[in-house]
Amino acid sequence: MASWRNRVFSTSLALAFRVGLFDRLRLLHAQSLTVLNYHRIDHFDSPEFDLFKPNVSATPQEFSRQMDYVRGRYNVISVQQLAAWLKGEASLPPHAALITFDDGYADNLTYAFPILKACNLPAVIFLTTGFLETTRPFYWDLVAYCFHHTRRDSVILPGLGERFWNSVPQREKIMRAWIEMLKTLPDDEKNARIENLPASLGVSIPEKRFAGLYLTWEQIRTMHRQGIEFGSHTVSHPILTRISLEQVHRELTESRRTLEQEIGEPVVSLAYPNGQATDFSPAVVHAAQQAGFLLAFSLLPGPTRYQTVRRSPFTIRRIYIGNTDTLPRFAAKLSGLARLSAVF
Numbered sequence: 001m002a003s004w005r006n007r008v009f010s011t012s013l014a015l016a017f018r019v020g021l022f023d024r025l026r027l028l029h030a031q032s033l034t035v036l037n038y039h040r041i042d043h044f045d046s047p048e049f050d051l052f053k054p055n056v057s058a059t060p061q062e063f064s065r066q067m068d069y070v071r072g073r074y075n076v077i078s079v080q081q082l083a084a085w086l087k088g089e090a091s092l093p094p095h096a097a098l099i100t101f102d103d104g105y106a107d108n109l110t111y112a113f114p115i116l117k118a119c120n121l122p123a124v125i126f127l128t129t130g131f132l133e134t135t136r137p138f139y140w141d142l143v144a145y146c147f148h149h150t151r152r153d154s155v156i157l158p159g160l161g162e163r164f165w166n167s168v169p170q171r172e173k174i175m176r177a178w179i180e181m182l183k184t185l186p187d188d189e190k191n192a193r194i195e196n197l198p199a200s201l202g203v204s205i206p207e208k209r210f211a212g213l214y215l216t217w218e219q220i221r222t223m224h225r226q227g228i229e230f231g232s233h234t235v236s237h238p239i240l241t242r243i244s245l246e247q248v249h250r251e252l253t254e255s256r257r258t259l260e261q262e263i264g265e266p267v268v269s270l271a272y273p274n275g276q277a278t279d280f281s282p283a284v285v286h287a288a289q290q291a292g293f294l295l296a297f298s299l300l301p302g303p304t305r306y307q308t309v310r311r312s313p314f315t316i317r318r319i320y321i322g323n324t325d326t327l328p329r330f331a332a333k334l335s336g337l338a339r340l341s342a343v344f
Contacts, residue, residue: 010326017328025335026073030094032303033082034074034334037275037318038063038101041111044323051137052144054176055103057321060111066321066330067119070097074334078122079229079269083294086313092306099123100297100318102233102271104132104215113223125215125223126233126271126297129258133217137210138237139194140179145209147175150201158193159185183274186242217262224263231269232256232293239274240284248284252291268294275299275318285314301338 016022041063043049044056058066070076074097082098084090099116101108104127116123131138137145150171154164157178165171182190198205215223220230232255234240240248252270259267270288272280275298288296295313302317309316319333332338 010329013326013328013332017331022328022331022335022337023073025337026095029303029305029336031307032095032305032336033092033309033316034095034097034303035297035316035318036066036070036097036099036334037271037297037299037320038099038112039103040105040107042105042107050145050148052140052179053172053323055140056323058323058325060115062323062325062327063112064115065327067099067115067121069327069331070099070334071119071121076121078227079124079231079295082309083268086294086310096306100271101125103128103138103237104220104233106212106215106219109215109219109223113228116228117226122227122229124229124231124269125220126231126269127215127220127255127259128233128235128237128273129255130235131237132214132220134214135208135211137213139182139190141210141213142194142205143175143179143182143197145205146197146201146203147171149203152202155197155200183239184242187236187238221263229269230259230263231267231271232259233271234273237273239279240272240287241279241281245283245287248287249291252287252293256291256293266292268292270296271318272296272298280315288314301333303334303336303339 038057040056041058041060042056043059044053045059074095075093076097076099077092079098081090085092099121101112101123104125108125153166154162156162159181160178163174165174182193185193224230232252234251235255236251238247238251240251243251256267270293272284277300280298285296295316297316297318299320300317302319304317319338321330321333325333
């Protein structure tokens with residue numbers, strides 16, 4: 001039944017796209033800021049891909065199609081332009097858009113950057129500074145790697161209990177459920193639960209498996225010289241409402257200081273890790289202001305009216321782009337439908 005509903009929904013989106021419905025809806029948002037959120041751009045559908053697939057927003061081919069769509073319909077601005085507008089030093093064009101990436105994966109340079117350059121589009125990458133130039137994986141990639149390479153058909157997962165599977169889709173469903181549960185835990189508890197996973201699944205991880213996974217500072221400086229901006233995604237990617245305010249201040253101030261030292265100019269923007277409504281708070285917003293940021297982004301679906309951005313620059317909405325987004329679905333999200341329906 002769900003499969004049938006999905007086909008009907010996809011067919012309806014494709015028809016609406018062909019007749020120009022989303023372009024007409026877009027006209028309602030001329031005075032709104034449309035912020036796109038990406039994470040990775042990679043060939044997640046390759047059999048060799050063994051990390052967390054949901055963190056890949058698009059293949060290079062899909063990303064190229066999406067950028068063609070955006071540049072033909074939106075005025076893509078930079079964070080500096082947005083900050084200047086907030087300070088009353090500039091105006092915003094109608095249909096302003098921002099292109100953002102989270103985390104700092106190296107494929108942002110390998111695949112996304114050439115496409116952005118070819119389309120003459122600016123973008124901002126929010127970096128998790130504590131992972132750069134390390135071989136330490138994000139926990140979701142470590143979990144995905146272990147599940148991908150296991151030859152076992154069951155595992156005892158702390159918090160979920162014993163789980164069994166007899167197919168790859170079942171195994172991936174269990175993996176995703178556990179990762180979602182891990183998101184809710186403090187880092188110490190999360191790391192303790194993950195620590196024994198390789199042994200539990202009978203997986204040995206090569207020493208340098210995660211080397212080169214993230215951008216280097218030299219690559220970051222090179223991209224910055226060619227128009228890519230960088231913002232903070234904290235030091236270690238904690239859910240900021242699940243750590244102490246002292247830790248929040250440290251995550252924000254240290255990441256901003258490191259970024260400014262490495263790229264040599266003020267860093268004004270922050271993206272909250274995970275970015276849902278429970279992942280930031282008035283206290284977190286205040287900490288971001290104290291750390292010297294001028295604006296911050298959530299992952300609540302947009303777009304956001306200009307007047308709302310000006311009134312609340314530390315809760316700017318972004319549209320999450322996922323690797324199941326066909327071009328019609330992508331267009332529907334940007335048209336504002338993502339704010340109205342949970343199906344996106």
